[in-house]
Amino acid sequence: MTTRVKETERKYEPVDTDGGLLAGVPGVTVVGGGEDLLLDAVYHDTADLRLARNGVTLRRRTGGEDAGWHLKLPLGDDARDEIRAKATKDAKRVPKELTDLVLGLTRGEPLAPIAHIRTKRKRWELLDDDGRIAAEVVEDDVMAQTLGETSEIKAWREIEVELVEGGGEVFDAVERTLGRPSDAPAKLLRLLGDRIPKEPKAADRxxxxxxxxxxxxxxxxxxxxxxxxxxxxxxxxxxxxxxxxxxxxxxxxxxxxxxxxxxxxxxxxxxxxxxxxxxxxxxxxxxxxxxxxxxxxxxxxxxxxxxxxxxxxxxxxxxxxxxxxxxxxxxxxxxxxxxxxxxxxxxxxxxxxxxxxxxxxxxxxxxxxxxxxxxxxxxxxxxxxxxxxxxxxxxxxxxxxxxxxxxxxxxxxxxxxxxxxxxxxxxxxxxxxxxxxxxxxxxxxxxxxx
Incomplete structure (x- = not known):
């Protein structure tokens, strides 16, 4: 049994996300004192990273309200589909409902853990003028490690704004304080870095x-x-x-x-x-x-x-x-x-x-x-x-x-x-x-x- 959620979010370089910072932005009210969450995710892929090379991520995460398996599929621009499945008893066994969806990428190659990412998260809600939750703002302290014969560790901070009931006007509002969106990719792709090769430029039209x-x-x-x-x-x-x-x-x-x-x-x-x-x-x-x-x-x-x-x-x-x-x-x-x-x-x-x-x-x-x-x-x-x-x-x-x-x-x-x-x-x-x-x-x- 899977559920589907469409995510629309942007990343920003870290700044002070205290409620007072965004309080003056027109049309936005910050609520909450920065709820603390601890998220622990293990990412799975083929040995040659076939999912990541196509912008797809598959993880098993603990912590938060949506713990379990998450398959994220790019939709373009700031959007992606997240397909969720319940956690399996065997932490390394990916649910068949998800492996079937990515067969065109894996082509039968086995999936195995390739990265471990721990995130300390602070979360705030942004309300619009009607009191609806327009978006969530999170500040993430990330500790990430590749898995395999060799291991690399990276750490960074980032801010994400994810739309809930609001539209693009929410991004316009918060960017008056947070500045332009960053070019940083998804957490896994940021960790893997050069292990995801860039496709060479086409020689002709x-x-x-x-x-x-x-x-x-x-x-x-x-x-x-x-x-x-x-x-x-x-x-x-x-x-x-x-x-x-x-x-x-x-x-x-x-x-x-x-x-x-x-x-x-x-x-x-x-x-x-x-x-x-x-x-x-x-x-x-x-x-x-x-x-x-x-x-x-x-x-x-x-x-x-x-x-x-x-x-x-x-x-x-x-x-x-x-x-x-x-x-x-x-x-x-x-x-x-x-x-x-x-x-x-x-x-x-x-x-x-x-x-x-x-x-x-x-x-x-x-x-x-x-x-x-x-x-x-x-x-x-x-x-x-x-x-x-x-x-x-x-x-x-x-x-x-x-x-x-x-x-x-x-x-x-x-x-x-x-x-x-x-x-x-x-x-x-x-x-x-x-x-x-x-x-x-x-x-x-x-x-x-x-």
Whole structure:
């Protein structure tokens, strides 16, 4: 059993945090006399610090109101998710609920204690004008030690301000006294220091783009395992972007095939979700007198088991050795980014060729869409924003057409089964006709543009 808390906090260099210091800040009232806490945390990671290298920390802490296991995941800016689990009897055994979430980073490598951090903390509450707890201010005296064959000890003081019910205006208020936020990282990363290597600067724009997408894929991996909204879609997009660059720049064929495999697994789950939501919205848009029979119930019964099975397959894939090997290969991926203009020109010509094939009956609008997606991502990587926007607009329009194609196939199958079960199939036929008209409108708009 885990609980989730979103933290938004900033660190500051140590100054006097006595209540009198912040008392004059407009909109803030300091309460409490500086409550004393003693926090003792042991941090776990792989031998090569795979969690820390991705900004993730995992600790078992005693002391304070939230003693137990804490997994902290970066969200960007000043925010992060903290996922908490109860303390285990075996202090070295990390709860499975947490190890499962970071499998995309550890890839099965064992987790072990790598640092011990003791913190003497003083805490104050900041109230807003309505008496609500806007934030907490803590002053930490930190004693930190690395664990392993060699050990290093560091000590420092720092101040943290964490929002409770307040917003960014609280930071603005306290910074009139505390000054600008410090650049200090999280406690563990501060202790590890140079043991966390900085990623070398990308040699060119294309390499930087691919690195960004690999990092995004890892980030969405964490979110997919938590069943976060839109995570499967975003992970699928990141894999498509990487694959598009590999295709354009003649990268490893086997790696492209592995990315195709991953995209296919993610796509099944994502497409079912999108289709169900679309059909439910279409039903909701109909007048009640045109919804005959248990249409909504049948849609749920049709899609729920398939979505559940697709979700299970995604999770099984993300636990597989094949997937871990793919991640390892992406970590060391190198792109030969020469002839960027030619690569971009070639992908644009693929779109033109797909249009010609479709006009001759040798291809489909879906083929045009796939070619346009590749052109969009290659244009993004090259910094050609105008072309990327044009291709994005085109793929969106073609996506509406493809959605209608898939929807009609599903509606026909559901309608046939409904008839065989003795139910009224009228509404499915009506929805099928609406989808047909939708496709025709897209085709008409495309013909005017081409």
């Amino acid at each position: 294309i390499t930087a783009y691919v690195r960004q997408q690999v990092a995004e894929l890892r980030r969405q991996d964490l979110r997919v395992r938590q069943d976060a909204e839109d995570s499967v879609h975003q992970m699928r997009v990141a894999s498509r972007r990487i694959r598009s660059i590999l295709q354009a720049y003649k990268g490893s064929r086997s790696l492209r095939e592995e990315l195709r495999w991953l995209g296919g697994v993610l796509g099944e789950a994502r497409d079912l979700e999108v289709l169900r939501e679309h059909l439910q919205a279409e039903v909701d848009a109909l007048p009640a007198e045109l919804v005959l029979g248990n249409v909504r119930q049948r849609l749920t019964e049709t899609f729920a088991p398939r979505e559940q099975a697709a979700r299970a397959e995604v999770l099984e894939t993300l636990r597989s050795k094949r997937y871990f090997t793919l991640l390892d290969r992406l970590d060391t991926l190198r792109i030969r980014s020469a002839k960027a203009r030619k690569r971009l020109r070639d992908t644009r010509r693929r779109v033109d060729r797909a249009w010609r094939n479709e006009a001759r009956g040798n291809g489909t609008l879906h083929d045009v869409r796939k070619a346009a997606k590749r052109a969009r991502y290659v244009a993004e990587a090259a910094g050609k924003k105008k072309l990327a926007r044009r291709m994005k607009k085109l793929t969106k329009r073609l996506g509406l057409h493809q959605d209608s194609v898939v929807a009609r196939q599903e509606l026909r199958a559901i309608g046939v089964q409904s008839h065989l079960d003795g139910d009224n199939g009228f509404t499915y036929g009506l929805l099928h006709g609406r989808q047909q008209r939708r496709a025709e409108r897209v085709e008409e708009s495309l013909r005017r543009k081409v």
